[in-house]
Amino acid sequence: MEELIERLKGEIIEVLNLEDVEPEEIDADAPLFGEGLGLDSIDALELIVLLEKNYGIKIEDPKDGKKIFFSVRSMAEYITEHKGK
Amino acid sequence: MESIENVISGSCSIHEQKVIIDGKVGFEGNIDWSMPEFLKKVYKNFEMKYPKFYKMDPLTKLGFTTAEILLRDKNLNEKYDDADIGIVILNRSSSIDIDKAFQLTIDDNDNYYPSPALFVYTLPNIMAGEICIRHKFKGENTVFIRKEFSAKFIQDYVSLLFQKKKAKVCIAGWVEVNHTQYKSLLMLVENTIFANSYDSGHTFDTNAINKLF
Amino acid sequence: MQYPDRKMGKVFIESDNIISSLGFTTEENVCGILQDKPGIRIYNPSQLSPTRVPLSLVETDKLNGIFSEFDDPENFTRFEKLVIASISNALAESNIPVKSKDTLFILSTTKGNIDLLESKKRSLFEEERKYIWNTAALLSNYFGLKNEPLIICNACISGVLAINTARMLLESGTYKHAVVVGADILSRFVISGFQSFQSLSPNPCKPFDKSRDGLSLGEGSSTMVLTTDISILAEGQQISVIAGSGSNDANHISGPSRTGEGLYHAIRKTLEEAELKAEHIDFLSSHGTATDYNDEMEAKAFHWAGLAQVPINSFKGYFGHTMGAAGVMESVLSVESMKRNMLFHSYGYGNHGVTVPLNIISGHREAEMEYIVKTASGFGGCNAALIFKKDKL
Known part of the structure; x- marks a missing residue:
């Protein structure tokens, strides 16, 4: 799980162009949206693409996104649970 | 028609790795830098502190950066109503580079992952939108595509917007990116009737515009 | 002749056209509406989209058929054919001097010949055709228009801005007539983009309805010929902008x-x-x-x-x-x-x-x-x- 979390941090920084952010600055349990990283609705859509492209997981209902993308940890948990299904 | 004298009360142009502010070199980069590298240095040099900059495509970055430098210390929101601040931008190649980049994400059925972060920049008026968001400008904005830069068209069109009371102040000019070629010029155009005060500047005519370009 | 509302510089609509899934003239489009026959259909996966999607498409065979009355359909892109067919139809009913310096041409489009970026179409036309300024010049030359075309590329408000820009330039006397055309084609590019925003409905769209769940994309072209010269207009009811x-x-x-x-x-x-x-x-x-x-x-x-x-x-x-x-x-x-x-x-x-x-x-x-x-x-x-x-x- 921790390995996946670290990998995800790198991927998030890359696909969302968070140039000034270092992986260690992202708290795995802190909310991704709202305060902090300053992510917005386009970033949320881009994270959906990331799950599909890198992990083969398709989110059918975008409303599920809120829970899945709450934090890096919740993303990692979702991936672990759904990968290969 | 009442006679309105329009003046250029500021300008910023970025091309050939140089930032020209009001006709003078304000920052110069290494000619070997790529355009994105150069713009990142400009961003840092002018301490813009707007992380969303990194998400923008090169065209939007160029337009945004040029406007950002142009509008330093101008306090437009104090002088004018937000809804009276207009933007007119001309450009030759629309958003061709990011169009090509987006097409690569969808061309192949087996590798079909359309990227929303790329798609959103596949319209040239997004750069006007980003400038509006940054500075809370709520006036008229129009992006024209044109084969060549035209000082006369810019002069005529901005003057018409003032005459028709569509705007009382305008950020106007040219922002173009095509592969490694790029050039921008944005001018702040005010006029003596609407502005309570304005920085002394050049009369807004084709001579002055061409000189800045 | 007496004109009761002879305001100088007033901008009238002299002629028009619409090409959409509903038809190739304004009349055919109005008929489709009056008969409540929408043109949005659900299409199976195709070159346009790898998934099922509702779209409003212009009939290709009919477009080529109509176009072949003017020119060879093989030599023009889908976008260009839509524009040329629309302008030709509007000008057939118009009395403006198209080739005069008094006539302005405005093109409103978001993506022009965007389908030419597709790997399958890339080599069909020359590289320059991918640029909207080049397309506009080609269209302008096709009709022998004299002034440099204005191209408005301002997302989904482009058409409304184009009409307003023409109005202001006509009212000010810069030009006397304007041919305003708005056009866009449906392409893999645009459909996938809106899909990535998750803004497409799986069904034909339902504006302002409680069960609405997204938009439907369509393609087409439409022309509005504007003039300040009332001598070329019929007496009676006229619409101005x-x-x-x-x-x-x-x-x-x-x-x-x-x-x-x-x-x-x-x-x-x-x-x-x-x-x-x-x-x-x-x-x-x-x-x-x-x-x-x-x-x-x-x-x-x-x-x-x-x-x-x-x-x-x-x-x-x-x-x-x-x-x-x-x-x-x-x-x-x-x-x-x-x-x-x-x-x-x-x-x-x-x-x-x-x-x-x-x-x-x-x-x-x-x-x-x-x-x-x-x-x-x-x-x-x-x-x-x-x-x-x-x-x-």
Whole structure:
């Protein structure tokens, strides 16, 4: 799980162009949206693409996104649970 | 028609790795830098502190950066109503580079992952939108595509917007990116009737515009 | 001859055309609407999209058939054929001197020949054809137009801005006539982009309805020929475009404002320019894309502008969102609505689905109209509005 979390941090920084952010600055349990990283609705859509492209997981209902993308940890948990299904 | 004298009360142009502010070199980069590298240095040099900059495509970055430098210390929101601040931008190649980049994400059925972060920049008026968001400008904005830069068209069109009371102040000019070629010029155009005060500047005519370009 | 309303520099609509899934002339499009036959169909996976998707497409065979009356369809792109066919049809009914220095050409488009970026089409035409300025020059030359074309590329408000830009340049006397054309094609590019935003409905769109769940994309072209020369117009009822304005939300590049403030400003400024109040407006043609946020934003803006009681429709239930064509196409239809004294049904609307009460038109019905408003909103936070007036010459 921790390995996946670290990998995800790198991927998030890359696909969302968070140039000034270092992986260690992202708290795995802190909310991704709202305060902090300053992510917005386009970033949320881009994270959906990331799950599909890198992990083969398709989110059918975008409303599920809120829970899945709450934090890096919740993303990692979702991936672990759904990968290969 | 009442006679309105329009003046250029500021300008910023970025091309050939140089930032020209009001006709003078304000920052110069290494000619070997790529355009994105150069713009990142400009961003840092002018301490813009707007992380969303990194998400923008090169065209939007160029337009945004040029406007950002142009509008330093101008306090437009104090002088004018937000809804009276207009933007007119001309450009030759629309958003061709990011169009090509987006097409690569969808061309192949087996590798079909359309990227929303790329798609959103596949319209040239997004750069006007980003400038509006940054500075809370709520006036008229129009992006024209044109084969060549035209000082006369810019002069005529901005003057018409003032005459028709569509705007009382305008950020106007040219922002173009095509592969490694790029050039921008944005001018702040005010006029003596609407502005309570304005920085002394050049009369807004084709001579002055061409000189800045 | 006496002209009772001979205001100098007033801009009249002299001729027009619409090409969409509903037909190849304005008349055919109006007929489709009056018969309540929308042109949006659900298409199986194809070169346009790897998934099933509802679209409003122009019939290719018919387009090529019509086009072959003017020129060889093989030598032109789909976008160019749509534009040439639309302008040709509008000019057939027009008396303006097309090749005069007094005539301006304005092209409104979001993506032009965008399908030429596809790997399968890349080599069909020369590289330059991918550039909108080049396409516009080709189209301008095709009709022998003399002035450098103006091209407006301002997302989904391009068509409304194009008409307003023409109006201002004609009113000021810079030109006497204008050929304004709006066009966009459906391509893999545009469909996948809107899919990535998750803004497409799996079914034909339902603007302002409670069950709306996204937009439907469409393609087409539409022409509006404008003139200030009343000597070429027939006596009697004529429609003029009298005011227009744009604005920006300054809120978000892809999401509509939550408050409707930007669109409200565009409408307010347009009413002020026309020296009219909200109660003078007899009909409003909205943008009405049928996304959750857009329709809600518009509802708030209309309410704020005092237009909640005015009969309102969205034409998108008939032919979807035609992007760069939409503003021109929907303006032409709004003008038809006025000419015929007939309010057109807002197709797809059944149960009210925005939080503000609005007077959405249910079923076609007769009504006298003197002033109407057309609005549009688009990516980049942009908004625009126009006012058309029924005049007598």
